[in-house]
Amino acid sequence: MSSPAAPAAAGHSEQGHQPVFAGETLRRLEALFPSYPTKQACLLPALWMVQEARGWISPAAMAEVAEVLGLTPAYVKGVVTFYTMYHQHPVGRHFIQVCTTSPCHLRGAAEVTRALLQHTGCEELGRTSQDGRFTVAEVECLGACGFVTPVLIDDDFIESVTPDAVPGLLARYD
Amino acid sequence: MGYPHPPHPRETVVLSKYFGDQAARTFEGWTGRGGYAALRRALGMTPGEVVEIVKASGLRGRGGAGFPTGLKWSFMPKNSGKPHYLVCNADESEPGTFKDREILRWTPHQLIEGCAIAAYSIGAERCYIYIRGEFTEPWRVMETAVAEAYAANALGENVFGSGRRIEMVLHRGAGAYICGEETAMMNSIEGRRGNPRIKPPFPAQAGLFGMPTTINNVETLAAVPHILNQGADWYKGLCLGNPKSTGTKLFSVCGQVAKPGNYEVTLGFPMRDLIHDLAGGMRPGRTLRAVIPGGSSVPIMNREEAESALCDYEGIVEKGSMLGSAGFIVIDDSADLVYEIYRLAKFYAHESCAQCTQCREGTAWTTRILERILRGQGKPADLDLLLDLADHMTGKTICVLSDSCAAPVVSGIRKFREDFDRYLSGAVSPALVGA
Numbered sequence: 097m098s099s100p101a102a103p104a105a106a107g108h109s110e111q112g113h114q115p116v117f118a119g120e121t122l123r124r125l126e127a128l129f130p131s132y133p134t135k136q137a138c139l140l141p142a143l144w145m146v147q148e149a150r151g152w153i154s155p156a157a158m159a160e161v162a163e164v165l166g167l168t169p170a171y172v173k174g175v176v177t178f179y180t181m182y183h184q185h186p187v188g189r190h191f192i193q194v195c196t197t198s199p200c201h202l203r204g205a206a207e208v209t210r211a212l213l214q215h216t217g218c219e220e221l222g223r224t225s226q227d228g229r230f231t232v233a234e235v236e237c238l239g240a241c242g243f244v245t246p247v248l249i250d251d252d253f254i255e256s257v258t259p260d261a262v263p264g265l266l267a268r269y270d
Numbered sequence: 271m272g273y274p275h276p277p278h279p280r281e282t283v284v285l286s287k288y289f290g291d292q293a294a295r296t297f298e299g300w301t302g303r304g305g306y307a308a309l310r311r312a313l314g315m316t317p318g319e320v321v322e323i324v325k326a327s328g329l330r331g332r333g334g335a336g337f338p339t340g341l342k343w344s345f346m347p348k349n350s351g352k353p354h355y356l357v358c359n360a361d362e363s364e365p366g367t368f369k370d371r372e373i374l375r376w377t378p379h380q381l382i383e384g385c386a387i388a389a390y391s392i393g394a395e396r397c398y399i400y401i402r403g404e405f406t407e408p409w410r411v412m413e414t415a416v417a418e419a420y421a422a423n424a425l426g427e428n429v430f431g432s433g434r435r436i437e438m439v440l441h442r443g444a445g446a447y448i449c450g451e452e453t454a455m456m457n458s459i460e461g462r463r464g465n466p467r468i469k470p471p472f473p474a475q476a477g478l479f480g481m482p483t484t485i486n487n488v489e490t491l492a493a494v495p496h497i498l499n500q501g502a503d504w505y506k507g508l509c510l511g512n513p514k515s516t517g518t519k520l521f522s523v524c525g526q527v528a529k530p531g532n533y534e535v536t537l538g539f540p541m542r543d544l545i546h547d548l549a550g551g552m553r554p555g556r557t558l559r560a561v562i563p564g565g566s567s568v569p570i571m572n573r574e575e576a577e578s579a580l581c582d583y584e585g586i587v588e589k590g591s592m593l594g595s596a597g598f599i600v601i602d603d604s605a606d607l608v609y610e611i612y613r614l615a616k617f618y619a620h621e622s623c624a625q626c627t628q629c630r631e632g633t634a635w636t637t638r639i640l641e642r643i644l645r646g647q648g649k650p651a652d653l654d655l656l657l658d659l660a661d662h663m664t665g666k667t668i669c670v671l672s673d674s675c676a677a678p679v680v681s682g683i684r685k686f687r688e689d690f691d692r693y694l695s696g697a698v699s700p701a702l703v704g705a
Contacts, residue, residue, distance in 0.1 A: 131437075131439045132439075132459075133353075133479050134460065134461070134479065136460060136461040136462075137459060137460050137461045137479075138461065139461030140441070140442065140443070140444055140458065140459075140461060141441075141442065143444070144442060144444070165461075167461075174463060175461065175462065175463055178446060178463040178464060178623075179403075179443075179444035179445050179446050179464075180444070180445035180446065181403045181404070181443075181444040181445030182444055182445075193404070196613075197365045197566075197613065197614075197617055198365055198366075198525075198566060198599060198610045198613045198614055198617070199365055199366050199524045199525050199597075199599050201609075201610065201613055201701075202525045202526050202599070202601065202605055202610065203525070203526070206701065235404075235445075236363075236365075236447060236617050236620055236621060237363055237364070237365040237366075237447070237617070238404050239362045239363060239367065239368050239370075239371050239402065239404065239405065240368050240371065241365065241366050241367070241368050241522065241524035241525075241530070241597065241599075242274075242368050242522060242523070242524045242530035242531050242532065243274075243368075243530075244524070244530070248404055248406070251406040252406070253404070253405075253406050253407050
């Protein structure tokens, strides 16, 4: 394996990009290799590690992942753009996903979404609040249709959120 | 049981017996409840014998297609000399469906045991469980349970001293409905975009990493230990008259009912009773208008069809729809059906992998035309246009995502024409204007 400190591919370098895959994170990735017959199969897990470490996946990070797994940056970008959970731009400190697909819409998800936008100060879906604290995104079915409205804040899956519960819920996140 | 509600006396509780029981999550708790006896039993038989038992039980795929499970397993080549793979589909993303989530969260060992038995039966030494990215809690529960199973030799190089190797790898999705389609899922595990593949070759010939592969849904695999423990005849006997649909099934009932939840009943149970009795019926003052029974990807049933249907694979087809994943979206007379159909179309447009023209263009244009109708700007010819589009979207693409978008649209126009006519006469949707 090439050194994680190797320069990113030409044209994709970003000033000040500190490698993600060094030390413990690199060891965690390498520990996955025996679980798959190809290194390419570690792409989704590697991208999760980048997002966990940096909050989003920058072009420089994509180039770094490509280097570590023996892929091209363009290929990695093609995969990143396919999956909605990978952030291609920085988001707020806390990323809020609210389900508004039909089963939730039928039971008031629109009102919960409005309350989230209002109390976070995000005002608009996909926008980050002025203080950088929250980003609110509308997402498709979260698979908890019996617990309307489900909201995912970072990795916390919260069931049965009502508009009234929103301020108290947000207070748990600094 | 109708988690989060207490069990209803008319449920037949097999898979959901320990939903809500914290102690059942651990290896010790699970073995204390009879867990892993079925895996030991299976390891004492030949793989072929296990496949025959599952075949005889009548178990059919619970992910949506309803294909006989034992038969699927028997398609795997014998002595191919290649590695075989089992993939467990835990990418539950079908709107209205939330049953696999409870199996993962509450009874992780029920699933691990089912996976191990299936892997043994198809000659696979490795099983990948593909869990959708949003299922953060189920992921953590499964991670702990898999580690426990390895520590107890229920997984690993020498499972329960049998000399058999069964490895289990959890693979996290990243937000793509289409990855629930089996060939898209294989691409996703391989580190690719989740585009479905053309079949043939079928996964049993050339699947994951080009090797013979079987893909089963969470609920299907969770049923396997019970069949091994209690026998094919017992399972086959869980039947309310239709011998083609045997066993119990989790029905996720959601939408505008009094008690949304997962209800486990024997296949063939009357839909009327499932909705009006188990799920508590309509909310006060409301009446049933429509049910989308298979998750959202199937034709909408009107009240008459729903109230006369039997909940099994054939029973729902008889009434013009499909069982699918058995996520029932219940709709009452307060809902705006045109808006809900539009919202579903928007879902499919968002989730189209954009590989096939009919789907990429069809889902997007269906959404746009429905939006125009909701804004009161539709033309009478728009309904014909939608039906024509739907025709081009059905049966013409690599996978069935585009068919799934067309199904609620076509049935909606045919069965609830008056709702569309209201908008074509100039009504404007408050939901859309407010959105």
